[in-house]
Amino acid sequence: MRRRDFLGNAALAALALSLPGAPAIAARAPSRLLPVPLAKGDTVALVSPSSATDERLSLQLAGEVMEALGLRVRTGSHYASRRGHLAGEDRARAADINAAFADREVKAVICVRGGSGAARLLPLLDYQAIRANPKVLLGYSDITALHSAIHARTGLVTFHGPNGTGSWNRFNADQFERVFFQRELMEYRNQVEAGDELVPRRNRTLTIHGGKASGELVGGNLTVLTALAGSPYLPDFSGKILFLEDVSEAPYRVDRMLSTLRLMGALDRIAGVIFGECTDCDPGEGFGSLTLDEIFDDYFKPLGIPAYRGAMIGHISRQFIVPVGGCVEMDADAGTFRLLDPVFQD
Known part of the structure; x- marks a missing residue:
């Protein structure tokens, strides 16, 4: 089966599962579990x-x-x-x-x-x-x-x-x-350097919809995440901060994958969006394409929740280490998010 066919079938399966009366495929989400601390010499x-x-x-x-x-x-x-x-x-x-x-x-x-x-x-x-x-x-x-x-x-x-x-x-x-x-309660703020430019150009964040929100982080690579649609291996999105990144995906594919998340009801349940880098996601030659700006506006702005793009997450040389399941507060206007609670056992 081709990848595009699989994703399409997965989206239909996920949508069916979101309908009233659809059978549940996973048990109630387990309580959050913290890992043991890591120390030098381990x-x-x-x-x-x-x-x-x-x-x-x-x-x-x-x-x-x-x-x-x-x-x-x-x-x-x-x-x-x-x-x-x-x-x-x-x-x-x-x-x-x-x-x-x-x-x-x-x-x-x-x-x-x-x-x-x-x-x-x-x-x-x-x-x-x-x-x-x-x-x-x-x-x-x-x-x-x-x-x-x-x-x-x-x-x-x-x-x-x-x-x-x-x-x-x-x-x-x-x-x-x-x-x-050190097990810091990290604040994730892009490292911005002007270099030889009059104003900084690299590692800039862009607000899609302003505001602050808090919740547990879920997400990761957009392609891999949407390929899990309809399976019991996708976490609950309710009240979560969704973070995403990808690499070498044409904008129309990004559009299709965000459509999958919307069709399965995931976007309706999240509290905020942090999009990292979509590296080498430029439109190819041909008849034209929606831009990533237009795609993000189409899917995220109507939600009316805090959303921004450009976080140092993804296929880039310098990247944040982000706790999946960690409780954070995000500020879409400032382009930052910070840990609210420890992510290791005492």
């Missing part, structure tokens, strides 16, 4: 839930990064495997995740990279073991499938941020230190 597990890594050096660098951050590294048994574009067989990749959560010595699970394939693992994860051993899960892009499913099935707060093989520049390393070691 052991972390590197796992590969999605695509394979094409160079051994990338895997080596991922381990070196964790060690440079002051952590000990344990690798999943299959993290360097390959089957087609995937990092090994589905059951093997899922087994590495299950083993990492069950291992009492492991304090965090770090995803090596995104790509594609994490959604294939969702029926194979041991959610009971994950809930019994709450710990940090870090990754982004295709890892949105894991964030969504684990939060929906266990209530565990997980973290949307750099993958192990991603960029670990000074900004990202500082985010890691502040979020995990």
Whole structure:
């Protein structure tokens, strides 16, 4: 089945489930569960839930990064495997995740990279073991499938941020230190630098609809999130702050995916929207396209809720580490959001 056909069918299924009298496909959302704190000297597990890594050096660098951050590294048994574009067989990749959560010595699970394939693992994860051993899960892009499913099935707060093989520049390393070691109640405000320009141009935020709102964060990569429509692995959107990002998607595809969220009733239930970066999402050559500004105005402005775009979330070199399930207050006029409560156990 082609990706576009799958998304269309998923949207219809999700819409049917939102109709009166439609059968429920998931139990009541579990209560929020905080991970155990992470400290320097702790052991972390590197796992590969999605695509394979094409160079051994990338895997080596991922381990070196964790060690440079002051952590000990344990690798999943299959993290360097390959089957087609995937990092090994589905059951093997899922087994590495299950083993990492069950291992009492492991304090965090770090995803090596995104790509594609994490959604294939969702029926194979041991959610009971994950809930019994709450710990940090870090990754982004295709890892949105894991964030969504684990939060929906266990209530565990997980973290949307750099993958192990991603960029670990000074900004990202500082985010890691502040979020995990210092356990700050973070305020997420874009790092804006004018450089040689008269006024800053990079990392600017743009208000779509002003105001403030508070709630738990849900979301991640737009493509991956909407592909879960109609499944029991999508969290409840009621009263939540929805954050989104994507990469290499033409505007008409962004429009179609936001249409999916609207048709399934998700947009009617959220309290606010934070759109990060849609990297390389320019319209192609041809007969023309709606702009992203027009698309966001069409879907978000009529909601009358706080919404802004341009947050440092997504496929960019410097990115926020965002707690999925964390309670935040957003300010769409200022283009900021901040944590209201701790996201780790005492």
